[in-house]
Amino acid sequence: MTLIEDLYHQNEWATLRLLEACRGLSEEQLEADAPGTFGSIRRTLLHLVGADPSYVTRIGGTYEGPAVQYDGPLDLDLLAQVTQRSTVGLIERAERSLEGSWTFTSPEGEEIDAEVVLAQALNHATEHRAHVCTILTTLGIEPPELDAWAWAEETGRARMP
């Protein structure tokens, strides 16, 4: 496992774990928000997961998964699928970046290095997961541990001597 694979797999794991933690929430809880966060839990999850396919395709990658449905009931299974398929694309692009950098042109005409989007994908997800965790706390719900320590323990990457 390379560091790049670790970075994106931990990111995937954390989002999937957060989606799991949100399964039991009521409609009212999904609509809750807190000061300083992005918006409601529902809106944040859709935004968080929905951005990843666009990150992949913006830098020339292939996203082979379902589209996020922004209307209607929150479909956590669908969001999990999008997360998993996006991760495949992000890892492929990140590994490709090791062979040489390239740029893409944004809709506004800016030339942007691909690595910027690869970094943004990780930062974006981390930031918005924290938003949801903050809202869960304000609801009196213990948020899941999503950092690399918890990931390592759950996936066997941390071993007692």
Next chain:
Amino acid sequence: MITDLYRHNEWANLRLLEACRALTDEQLDTRAVGTHGSIRGTCVHLVAGEQRYIRRLGGETAAPDVRETDPFPGFDVIEAAVRDNARCLIDRASATQGTAIASTFQGRPTRSMLRSSWSRRSATLESTGSR
């Protein structure tokens, strides 16, 4: 790409510190539900955590140690540590790139053997975490 990740992390931390410099003491001690603690305490924790990661990975920091248990060191000290941490983390990431070196170190009390790759990962994204 790995260097970019740590440079972005450094840039974001420096930008945050700059935004905090103008705050009053009362504001720096403000807390909110669902966050790590006060603004002051979170800034210190963020930098102190990175210094611990570097030491665990066998690196040596040049900036003075920042500790959560000490009095607030001021933003100049924290900023110097942010810059030094970035240099050290990039060095550690480069040194072990692709080799998945197993490191034995004193980490969390219940876990003493951790692979260096995910310690680096945590250092990159610690900003919104708590450990």
